[in-house]
Amino acid sequence: MEEIVRCKIVKIPLFGEDRIGYVSVAEFGSIVPFPIERVYWIYQTPADIVRGQHAHIELRQILVAISGTINIKCEYLDGSIEEFLLDHPSKGLYVPQMVWRFINFSYQAVMICIASEKYSEMDYIRDYSKFEKLRATFMMTAH
Numbered sequence: 001m002e003e004i005v006r007c008k009i010v011k012i013p014l015f016g017e018d019r020i021g022y023v024s025v026a027e028f029g030s031i032v033p034f035p036i037e038r039v040y041w042i043y044q045t046p047a048d049i050v051r052g053q054h055a056h057i058e059l060r061q062i063l064v065a066i067s068g069t070i071n072i073k074c075e076y077l078d079g080s081i082e083e084f085l086l087d088h089p090s091k092g093l094y095v096p097q098m099v100w101r102f103i104n105f106s107y108q109a110v111m112i113c114i115a116s117e118k119y120s121e122m123d124y125i126r127d128y129s130k131f132e133k134l135r136a137t138f139m140m141t142a143h
């Protein structure tokens, strides 16, 4: 990987009004920049638990807090860190490859994940020291 691709907040269209409620939709081609291979959701995570703590080699995702609030801290291969708050069902976070993420959930938050690949454990980097090694290689080749 030659350059860092960063996470990006994605505005998901919403239709409706307070009186009747809302519908939000994420379609491939407009909101989702990759063909959708998988959708999963994470729920009932206690507030003191940090999920994530891994990076992906190929997987790209859009994460949405469809209920509650979710804090996502993203660490890139150049060592920089960005933090995002998902606090509305019409707000998504695009997460590209090679981002180490820490995810905190508020009480009863539900996160839906729209994913570019089917599940593969081989795509995970779960060992932080391996991520650090990749960072060192990136920093050597980037300068």
Ligand code: TYD
Binding pocket: 038, 040, 042, 051, 052, 053, 054, 119
């Ligand atoms: P993981 O992605 O590690 O969750 P988090 O990053 O939120 O902590 O997934 C947790 C477990 O669920 C792990 O054992 C793998 C399994 N899993 C699947 O089998 N298929 C899937 O599509 C996902 C997302 C997870």
